Amino acid sequence: xxxxxxxxxxxxxxxxxxxxxxxxxxxxxxxxxxxxxxxxxxxxxxxxxxxxxxxxxxxxxxxxxxxxxxxxxxxxxxxxxxxxxxxxxxxxxxxxxxxxxxxxxxxxxxxxxxxxxxxxxxxxxxxxxxxxxxxxxxxxxxxxxxxxxxxxxxxxxxxxxxxxxxxxxxxxxxxxxxxxxxxxxxxxxxxxxxxxxxxxxxxxxxxxxxxxxxxxxxxxxxxxxxxxxxxxxxxxxxxxxxxxxxxxxxxxxxxxxxxxxxxxxxxxxxxxxxxxxxxxxxxxxxxxxxxxxxxxxxxxxxxxxxxxxxxxxxxxxxxxxxxxxxxxxxxxxxxxxxxxxxxxxxxxxxxxxxxxxxxxxxxxxxxxxxxxxxxxxxxxxxxxxxxxxxxxxxxxxxxxxxxxxxxxxxxxxxxxxxxxxxxxxxxxxxxxxxxxxxxxxxxxxxxxxxxxxxxxxxxxxxxxxxxxxxxxxxxxxxxxxxxxxxxxxxxxxxxxxxxxxxxxxxxxxxxxxxxxxxxxxxxxxxxxxxxxxxxxxxxxxxxxxxxxxxxxxxxxxxxxxxxxxxxxxxxxxxxxxxxxxxxxxxxxxxxxxxxxxxxxxxxx
Numbered sequence: 001x002x003x004x005x006x007x008x009x010x011x012x013x014x015x016x017x018x019x020x021x022x023x024x025x026x027x028x029x030x031x032x033x034x035x036x037x038x039x040x041x042x043x044x045x046x047x048x049x050x051x052x053x054x055x056x057x058x059x060x061x062x063x064x065x066x067x068x069x070x071x072x073x074x075x076x077x078x079x080x081x082x083x084x085x086x087x088x089x090x091x092x093x094x095x096x097x098x099x100x101x102x103x104x105x106x107x108x109x110x111x112x113x114x115x116x117x118x119x120x121x122x123x124x125x126x127x128x129x130x131x132x133x134x135x136x137x138x139x140x141x142x143x144x145x146x147x148x149x150x151x152x153x154x155x156x157x158x159x160x161x162x163x164x165x166x167x168x169x170x171x172x173x174x175x176x177x178x179x180x181x182x183x184x185x186x187x188x189x190x191x192x193x194x195x196x197x198x199x200x201x202x203x204x205x206x207x208x209x210x211x212x213x214x215x216x217x218x219x220x221x222x223x224x225x226x227x228x229x230x231x232x233x234x235x236x237x238x239x240x241x242x243x244x245x246x247x248x249x250x251x252x253x254x255x256x257x258x259x260x261x262x263x264x265x266x267x268x269x270x271x272x273x274x275x276x277x278x279x280x281x282x283x284x285x286x287x288x289x290x291x292x293x294x295x296x297x298x299x300x301x302x303x304x305x306x307x308x309x310x311x312x313x314x315x316x317x318x319x320x321x322x323x324x325x326x327x328x329x330x331x332x333x334x335x336x337x338x339x340x341x342x343x344x345x346x347x348x349x350x351x352x353x354x355x356x357x358x359x360x361x362x363x364x365x366x367x368x369x370x371x372x373x374x375x376x377x378x379x380x381x382x383x384x385x386x387x388x389x390x391x392x393x394x395x396x397x398x399x400x401x402x403x404x405x406x407x408x409x410x411x412x413x414x415x416x417x418x419x420x421x422x423x424x425x426x427x428x429x430x431x432x433x434x435x436x437x438x439x440x441x442x443x444x445x446x447x448x449x450x451x452x453x454x455x456x457x458x459x460x461x462x463x464x465x466x467x468x469x470x471x472x473x474x475x476x477x478x479x480x481x482x483x484x485x486x487x488x489x490x491x492x493x494x495x496x497x498x499x500x501x502x503x504x505x506x507x508x509x510x511x512x513x514x515x516x517x518x519x520x521x522x523x524x525x526x527x528x529x530x531x532x533x534x535x536x537x538x539x540x541x542x543x544x545x546x547x548x549x550x551x552x553x554x555x556x557x558x559x560x561x562x563x564x565x566x567x568x569x570x571x572x573x574x575x576x577x578x579x580x581x582x583x584x585x586x587x588x589x590x591x592x593x594x595x596x597x598x599x600x601x602x603x604x
Contacts (some may be wrong), residue, residue, distance in 0.1 A: 037067025110175035283496030380462025384577035472567025488537030
C-alpha cells in the first residue's frame with residue numbers, strides 16, 4: 001500500500017481528539033484516510049495507518065465502526081478498517097492486517113531477535129537427552145517420527161540446516177497479525193505471528209509463537225492460556241487455562257481445561273484435557289481427557305488414555321532418560337501405570353501396574369495386565385472386541401481437518417503391512433513358545449510376561465484370522481494382479497500415521513546424508529510420495545504373504561478361489577466374534593437393546 005504524510009488539518013484534528021505524536025512527520029496514512037475515528041492515541045516511531053471507512057462485525061450481530069481509541073502505537077502498520085482500542089501498555093513493531101479487532105490488550109510487541117518459535121529444538125521421548133525434534137511450521141507427524149529415527153546422526157544435522165534455511169526465507173521481517181484477527185482481553189503478546197481469521201480471547205501470555213490459522217481452519221486461543229516457544233497449526237484450539245511450553249500443536253488439535261504440555265508435539269485431531277504431557281510425541285488421534293493422566297516420555301498414535309493413566313520415565317535413579325512406544329491403536333485402562341522402557345504392540349489394551357519393561361511388538365491386539373510384580377499377556381484378544389471395531393471405523397469420521405492443505409499424512413488402514421507383519425511374527429512366536437516350553441504347560445513366559453495355555457492357543461487363532469482378513473481384502477482389490485516391484489516386500493514401519501517400507505525410508509536417509517536435497521519441502525514430498533504409492537507397496541507385500549502363507553510358487557485362479565473361501569470364513573468368524581463381544585456387554589445390563597441392535601446392524 002502507498003502511504004502519504006498527514007496534512008496540517010489532519011494533524012490538528014488528531015490533536016483535537018487528544019492524540020499526540022513524537023514526530024508527526026513519521027506518521028503516514030492511506031490516500032483516502034480521514035482522522036475522524038482516531039481518539040486519544042499516542043504515536044512513536046514510524047506508524048502507517050489505513051482507512052476507517054466501514055463497520056466490522058466484532059461479535060455475531062454486533063457491528064462497530066472501525067477506528068483507534070485509547071492506544072499507544074510504536075513502529076506499527078495498521079491495515080484498513082480495524083478496531084483498536086484500550087491498549088493498556090502499547091503496540092510495538094507489528095504489522096496488523098485489514099479488519100482486525102484488537103481491544104483491551106495489555107501489550108502487543110516484538111523484538112529484533114524474534115524467532116516466533118521456528119527452529120526450536122526440543123527433547124522428546126528421552127526427556128534428559130539431546131534435542132531430537134525441530135519445531136517449524138512445516139512439521140508433520142511423519143517428519144517428527146523420522147527425526148526421532150535419525151536423531152544423533154549426521155543426517156539430523158543436515159535436516160536441521162534445511163529447516164534453518166527454510167526459516168530464513170519464510171520468517172517475516174517483523175511480527176504480524178493477519179486478516180480479520182480478533183485479540184480481546186489479553187494481557188501480553190510478544191514475538192508472535194498470528195495468521196488470518198484467528199481469535200485470541202482472554203489469554204495471559206503468548207511469547208515466541210506462530211499461530212497458523214486460515215479462513216477454512218482458524219485458531220482459537222482462550223482464557224488464561226500461556227504459550228511459550230510454540231507453533232500452533234490450523235484449526236486448533238488452546239483454551240481454559242492450558243499451559244503450553246516448547247511444543248508443537250498440529251492441525252485440528254485441542255488442548256484445554258488446564259492441560260499442561262512441555263517439550264511435546266501433537267498432531268492431527270489429538271485431544272488433550274485436564275492432564276499433562278512432557279517429552280511426548282502424540283501422533284494423530286492421541287486422546288487424554290482426565291485430570292490425573294500423565295503422558296511422559298512416550299510415542300503414541302491413535303491412542304486413548306484412561307483416567308489416571310501414568311507413565312514413568314524414571315526407571316532407576318540415573319534420571320528421566322527412559323522412554324517407550326505405544327504403537328498405533330493402543331489404549332490404557334483407568335489407573336494404568338506403565339514403567340518405561342517398554343514397547344507395546346499395535347492395538348493393545350494395557351491394564352494395571354506394568355513394571356517389567358515388556359516388549360510386545362510382535363504380539364499386537366493383546367490385553368496386557370500388570371499387578372506391580374508380574375505381567376500377563378492375552379495375545380490377539382483385542383482383535384475381536386467391540387472397542388477395536390468401533391475405533392477403526394470412527395477415526396476417519398473424526399478427522400475434522402479441512403480437506404485442502406492437510407499437512408500430516410493420516411493413513412487409516414488398520415491392517416496395514418506393519419501390523420500384519422507383527423501378526424505373522426506373533427503367530428510364529430506363540431508356536432515357538434509352545435514347542436520350546438511344552439504343549440501342556442499352564443503358563444508360558446515371554447519377555448518376562450506370562451501367557452496362559454488357553455490364551456496362547458487362542459492367540460494363534462486370532463493372528464491366523466488377522467492374516468486371512470488381510471489376504472482376503474487384498475485379493476478382493478487386486479485378484480490375480482502381479483506385483484509391480486519388490487518394494488514393500490521387506491520390513492515396514494509406521495511413521496506416526498504413515499505406514500512405509502523400511503527400504504524407502506533408508507533411501508531417504510541415504511539421500512539426506514548425501515545432501516541430495518536442497519529444501520526441507522523435498523523431504524516432505526518424498527514422504528508424501530511414499531504415501532501415494534502405498535497401495536502398490538502394500539500389494540507387493542500382500543502377494544509375498546499369500547505365497548508364503550499357502551506355500552505356493554505362484555498364484556493361480558484355482559488358488560485364488562480356494563484362498564478366498566478360506567478368507568471369507570475368517571471374515572465371518574471375525575464379525576461373529578465381535579457380535580458375541582457386543583452381546584456379552586449387553587448381558588451385563590448396562591446397554592439398551594436399541595443400542596445393541598444399532599451396533600449389530602452396523603457390523604459388516
